[in-house]
Amino acid sequence: MAKKGRLQKLGVGFQERLLKKYFVRWHMSLILMATVASGLLVDKALLHMGFDAMGWRYAVSVLAAYGFFFLAVRMWIWYAAGVAVTISLPDLNGTGDVGLSTFGGGGAEGEAGFAGFAGGDSGGGGASDLFDAPAVFSGGGGGGGGGGGFDFSLDLDEGFWILLVLAVVVIVVAMAGGYLIWMAPEILPDVALECAIGAGLVKQLKDQEAGWAGRLLWKTWIPLVIVVIVAGFAGSFIQDMCPGATTVRAALHCAATQ
Numbered sequence: 001m002a003k004k005g006r007l008q009k010l011g012v013g014f015q016e017r018l019l020k021k022y023f024v025r026w027h028m029s030l031i032l033m034a035t036v037a038s039g040l041l042v043d044k045a046l047l048h049m050g051f052d053a054m055g056w057r058y059a060v061s062v063l064a065a066y067g068f069f070f071l072a073v074r075m076w077i078w079y080a081a082g083v084a085v086t087i088s089l090p091d092l093n094g095t096g097d098v099g100l101s102t103f104g105g106g107g108a109e110g111e112a113g114f115a116g117f118a119g120g121d122s123g124g125g126g127a128s129d130l131f132d133a134p135a136v137f138s139g140g141g142g143g144g145g146g147g148g149g150f151d152f153s154l155d156l157d158e159g160f161w162i163l164l165v166l167a168v169v170v171i172v173v174a175m176a177g178g179y180l181i182w183m184a185p186e187i188l189p190d191v192a193l194e195c196a197i198g199a200g201l202v203k204q205l206k207d208q209e210a211g212w213a214g215r216l217l218w219k220t221w222i223p224l225v226i227v228v229i230v231a232g233f234a235g236s237f238i239q240d241m242c243p244g245a246t247t248v249r250a251a252l253h254c255a256a257t258q
Contacts, residue, residue, distance in 0.1 A: 018189040024184045025182070027188065028181050028187070031069065032177045034068070035066075036177075038064065038068040039061045043058065047247070053236075054238060054239045054245075055232045055233065055234075055236030059232035059235070063228060066220075073188070073191060073216060076188065077188075077191065080188075080192060159252065159255040162248070163252075169231060172227060176226060176227050179223055180220065180223060183219070186219075187216070187219050192212075194211060241255065242255060
């Protein structure tokens with residue numbers, strides 16, 4: 001029983017040292033920005049391949065982006081371990097410190113600057129392109145004096161509901177991302193510990209059950225399911241409103257010109 005308590009203390013120490021070295025919420029924000037961008041790229045690729053069913057396409061794009069999210073988290077673990085070469089932990093016998101050798105790599109103690117996942121090009125712009133929904137009211141009736149405003153000739157029976165569904169999608173995605181960013185101090189160090197156990201880097205915990213991917217899935221599956229359902233429903237609903245459309249932009253144009 002005492003040994004189990006010491007093992008738990010060892011794992012907590014590992015996680016606390018990661019939290020002191022890294023601003024994990026910022027890192028999670030960058031991971032999620034890259035994840036959204038990957039989903040948009042997959043959606044574009046599927047569309048070019050002739051996958052016109054918006055509901056299924058959006059659901060598949062979200063799942064593909066989730067796969068990229070796993071890859072990005074695994075890269076973060078490699079990055080964090082590569083910078084923090086040694087993390088000093090108390091040994092189980094209480095006689096001193098045990099050096100924890102991490103994933104291979106160079107970099108001195110205190111070299112905690114974040115050099116991976118450079119976010120300069122994204123600038124947060126990915127969200128505006130979500131599900132092909134940019135600048136949708138620019139078309140058609142340049143009726144007087146508006147100066148680039150909304151085209152209020154948009155049919156309320158169709159356009160309003162399309163806008164409402166899009167707003168719900170954006171809100172749901174933002175809430176899911178906000179949840180993951182808020183929970184990042186719990187998610188990322190915990191998954192990193194599981195990965196270290198699996199690689200045999202925390203010798204004392206080697207007999208514990210390891211599985212970083214299963215741990216990450218367990219902590220993130222609820223936002224995934226919600227976003228997949230909402231995105232799939234939104235795509236199907238929008239295409240039902242305008243059957244000939246294959247993108248949100250085309251559906252809004254269809255609604256505005258009917």
